[in-house]
Amino acid sequence: MDGNHDRLLWNPDIAPVEKNVKNWGYLPLLGVWASIAAPNSMLVGSAGIVFGFNVIQVILIALAGDLITLIPLIIQSHGAVKYGLAEPQLDRTRFGIWGTYIPSWIRFFAAMGFFGVQTFLVTEAVMGFVLEITGRAVVLASYKSVTPALLVSLFPNLFWGTFISIIIVQTIILILAKPIRGSPSLKFLGYIMPWVSIIALTFTFIYFVSLYPAALVSALHQPYAPLSISVIPIFLIFLVSNIHATQVISWPDMMRFGKDFKHMVVGQIGLPIFYTLVVAYGAIMSAITEVLTKSATYDPSLLIIRFITVPAIAIFILIFYSFTTLNTNIFSNVVPPIYDLNNTFPSKLTWFRGTIIITALGILIGAWSLYLKGIYVYFSTWILFISGLLGPIAGIIVADYAVLKGFKLNIDDVYKRNGSYTYLKGFNPVSIITLIITFFIVFAPLYGIKYHIFIILKDASWISGFVIAFILYLVLSLILRDKKWEKASES
Template identity: 30%
Template sequence: MPQQQANSLYNEDLAPIPFTERSWGVYNYVSLWVAMSVCIPTYMLASGLIANGMSWKQALGTIFLGNLIVLVPMILNAHAGAKYGIPFPVYVRASFGVRGANIPAVLRALVACGWFGIQCWIGGQAIYSMLRVIAPAIASAPSAVWICFFAFWAINMAVIWRGIEVIRWLQVVSAPFMLIVGLLLLFWMTGKAGGLSATLANASTFHAGAAKVDFWKIFVPSLTAIVGFWATVALNIPDFTRYAKSQRAQMVGQAIGLPPAMTLYSFIGIAVTSASSLVFGVALWDPVVLLGRFNQPVVACIGLVALLLATLNTNVAANVVSPSNDFSNLNPRWISFRTGGLITGVLGILCMPWKLAADPARYINGWLVGYSGLLGPIAGIMIADYFVVRGRELDPDGLYLRGGPYEYSDGFNIRAIIALITGIVVALVGIVVPPLRWLYDYAWFVGFIVSGLLYCLLMMGVTTAKGSTPLLVEHRLPGAGVLEGEGA
């Protein structure tokens, strides 16, 4: 038995992916981001920015800029996953230590559990809306909405139980379908509203207070919220790029997939919401509510099925894969990827998602900005460690060893923990100290910069492991290796 398999840091789910099993190309990453971006929270994010007082052009520009910004740490953190075939909780062992890695992994996992619950609640609402169209008598039961919520929760659990390849297949097949349905909804609603020009002319008038709001006062927290929207996946992107055929495949695929898909679907959300105010006399921010207003049951059901598929895609990819690995990392011998998924599902219910998604202000300024202050510092430390301290060189075998190059002090890198705590405190101090509120508005950026710089300073003069330490052949990880070429 290989040495790594006998210790507490290794299981098959956390092991490096062999080169022969790395099958994800450019299209897989494009479809991954299209599938994750085409979802109800994206739709509601754009509408929420307008509800806060932005014009549709300002909202769209803010979303595009935010996604360009978050693409940078996304691609940087993706590099190690593609090069070494390792998942996020293993990768972060290099900076936090083989035991200390559980700290950022659990923080990331808990945020994912909140997102998982929100997506399940939204999916349950879509099922409930379909039930109201198909069987209104059954939908009138007091418990119907909760039954729909738990039904969608169970579907998510079934998909994650089947494993990562089922998720990949779901992304590839459904991404084009969901985008087409979104465009059809756009053309349908703008046609009823008198055309796209009339719809966009109305887009900044269906929020009564829009003209009275100072754009620059809401721009910064809104931009931070956009970055925070994908700050979760910016950390655990190695969970997906470990399957990449090459660095080029993951970099090009993400660049093509993320900013355009988010911006396009946000535009659909803005236009359709605006059209709804012309057609129904009230701006309907939630597409589930909007589709429920359609008189044609077939059209409503097709649209709701598409929303269900979109929500399922986003949930299992963005909110279950990472925490499943993260919880597995707590005790690899006892917690598998599947068990980690079940833990995620239970915590997703306990976070009471029906409250988190209650209104745009709480969703954007509370949830998105708040947790970005937790995740920005982690991203800063990871990128500083990999690119500055280690020069993109890791010891892949040492990541699975106690007493190895990433042992630090009993498995914890105290320097990384100090940098993390400092970044979080500085980023979130504005919540309790009003004069420093601007730090909270920039939470992700503040945490990223403070923790990254402090980590570099604290690691000055510290001897680090660079390159693959040549362990005995019989002790090497099966399939472990380094992706060479193409910027590896």
């Protein structure tokens, strides 16, 4: 960099990382995926069983989602590895130095919602621990259908007391952690937690299925759900839920610490390996419960509380669930929003203030309350909505960086108000118009437009948003291209 940057667009935390900090090799990068393949990923596999698919279909759909994710994810992370930039700064090159706030705040909103959901899942695990050590977990044994709503209704005081306590404890941990620059603390988690996570989840799975061998055989031989017209909406919703929409956008915040592009690409192998494996664990465990009770239990903690009858083992698993879910919250739902806040208020935001804001908004947005209402409500509302917001952003990113810019950026202009990324008063009109049109199309049913094609596009929210935005951005770039909006000089 030439050092001639605007103080409103630069601070040490959002500057390009130096070469001595770019030291994440294969294992930390591979391990990030292993740590994200946590109980909440098992939940996705379990949801597939609730939606009516059999185990094989769930695994194949999850793998398809992984492969769809990898293409934009690798393209997206290329700029992070090459230039050492976090996502909000990369977004300045396609949305403008002020337009970058649009994807930043969409990503921020998504992460806040998931932060609340993860906090809810930690609460369930800790509450399960309390129920096990006090002998009250046996109360759930008399219920065939066990859901988060049932857990809250049976033990309301314990649940809400635990929920508030977890919010406080988690906030304190985050304030003390300060992982914003990513090197020692995040790298340590990248080395240690992933492998602990995979080992513990594998132990949980093996022990669980060993308790019910006959049900396991039956669960693995359930008939395929026919992919008829009536099943297409459910299929699309479940496929979209297996596309890692937030990771596609957020991954540069981690990948910027990668040694080089080769290390980054190899690290992405962890996605189809670890994620699909854990989804399979969740699908098989829930399929077993469906055989046993005629009603599939989908919540990861409730699977343990209800169906593992040895308290000591259940306690061990629930403690692990608590820690690994917190680890997921740090990697996926804390670091990216902090970068977004820093990008918006680079001279005013501190880690402490950011943590307080994140904690408060994560609870107030209330995505966790949709999860409390049921798995289908959660997937068909929150997951689809967030996917519909993030898919078009990913489409613009790939079209702009890979097709138009040819993987080249002017890194100095990222931090200048009069550089090539100023576009039109700090906003790239092509990106803004593309987002508005794509959002209107994807969310058309919400405005009362009930044509079947729009309903399908809504159910395929991330996929349809990505494709429409990708094509539209390229077309508008040709139509609206102007010397004043010149995108980026090659570095």
